Amino acid sequence: MPEPHPIVMPDPPLSDGIVSLRMFVPSDAPIVHANLDDPGVRAYMSIPLDQTLEGSTRFILSREDAMRSGTSATFAVTDAATGELLGSIGVERSADDPAIGDIGYWLFATHRGRGVMTRAVRLITPWAFEALGLARLQITVHLDNVASQRVAEKSGYLREGVLRSLIEQHGRRVDLIMFARLVTDPAPPAEGSAS
Numbered sequence: 001m002p003e004p005h006p007i008v009m010p011d012p013p014l015s016d017g018i019v020s021l022r023m024f025v026p027s028d029a030p031i032v033h034a035n036l037d038d039p040g041v042r043a044y045m046s047i048p049l050d051q052t053l054e055g056s057t058r059f060i061l062s063r064e065d066a067m068r069s070g071t072s073a074t075f076a077v078t079d080a081a082t083g084e085l086l087g088s089i090g091v092e093r094s095a096d097d098p099a100i101g102d103i104g105y106w107l108f109a110t111h112r113g114r115g116v117m118t119r120a121v122r123l124i125t126p127w128a129f130e131a132l133g134l135a136r137l138q139i140t141v142h143l144d145n146v147a148s149q150r151v152a153e154k155s156g157y158l159r160e161g162v163l164r165s166l167i168e169q170h171g172r173r174v175d176l177i178m179f180a181r182l183v184t185d186p187a188p189p190a191e192g193s194a195s
Contacts, residue, residue, distance in 0.1 A: 005070050006067060006068050006069070006070050007067040007068075007070055007072075007073045007131065007132065008067075008131070009022075009023050009067070009073070010127055010131070014075070014123040014124065014127055015080050015123070016080070016119055016122070016123060017080055018079075018080055018081075018116075018119055019077060019078070019079070019080055019086070019116055019119040019120055019123065020077075020078045020079075020080040020083075021075035021076070021077060021078070021089065021120060021123055021124060022075060022076050022078060023063070023064075023075070023076065024060045024063055024074060024075075024076045024088075025060070025076075026057060026060060026061065028060060028076055028085055029053060029056045029057040029060050030053065030056075031085050032056050032060065032085075032088070033051070033052075033053045033056040033057075035108045035109070036051055036056070038108070038109045040109060040112075066092075070093070071092060071093055072090055072091060072092035072093065073090060073091055073128075073132075074088060074089075074090035075088065075089050075090060075120075075124065076088060077089055077105075077107070077116065077117070077120045085108075086107060086108055086111045086116055087105065087106050087107035087108050087111065087116070087117065087120070088105065088106055089103065089104070089105040089117070089120045089121065089124055090103070090104055090105070091103050091124060091128045091132065091137070092104070093132065093134075099133065099134055099135040099136065100134065100135065100136045100137075100138065101128055101132060101134045101136070101137050101138070102137075102138050102139070102140070103121065103124065103125075103128070103137055103138070103139045104139075105117055105120060105121065105148075105151070112147065113147075115191065117148075117151045118150075118151050118154045118155055118191070121139075121151055121152070121155035121157075122155050122156075122188070125137060125155060125156070125181065126187070129183045134183065135182065135183050136180055136181070136182050136183070137157075137180065137181050138178060138179065138180045139152045139157055139178075139179040139180070140163065140166070140176040140177065140178055140179075141176060141177050141179065142174060142175075142176060142177075143162065143174075143175045143176065143177060149177060149179075152179035153179070154188065154191070155181075155188060156181055156185065156186070156187060156188030157179035157180060157181045158179060158180060158181070158185075159177060159178070159179050160178045160179065160180055161177070161178055162175055162176070162177055162178075163175065163176050163177070163178055
């Protein structure tokens with residue numbers, strides 16, 4: 001199995017004029033950390049419940065190493081007009097098959113319900129297929145996280161099934177729903193278009 005090549009951030013950054021994706025910078029750490037207390041984040045993500053500001057800073061700094069190793073790319077999701085940090089989205093290569101990538105995302109509570117993350121997934125998907133040479137992209141979502149399921153579906157990902165007791169999170173086993181898109185699948189229709 002060939003070693004993954006280093007991942008290069010897109011230049012110019014990915015943007016649809018409403019949402020932009022850029023590299024995280026150390027000054028983002030306090031904003032990211034402040035949003036980790038959100039019950040939605042704690043319910044659906046595996047971030048340590050006792051995460052410190054230093055831990056959040058280390059995570060952000062580690063993103064460059066992950067890109068250099070070719071294993072993952074993590075983007076800050078921002079407002080394209082103001083640059084305000086809204087959340088995070090990333091793609092990670094499967095350790096078992098480098099042609100498969102897993103997308104993960106989270107959005108700060110104050111920005112949910114406006115289609116921001118759907119825009120971000122629609123931006124990262126074609127880039128990941130091309131830049132990382134992927135054949136398949138996957139999104140796994142908690143069984144009761146309806147909002148994230150809608151994001152996956154609106155982004156053209158097909159629901160493939162429930163993976164029972166797939167991961168341990170905060171001391172308990174949880175079920176996840178698998179959504180996927182293949183590089184050969186058609187792109188979803190534009191938001192608001194007839195379909």
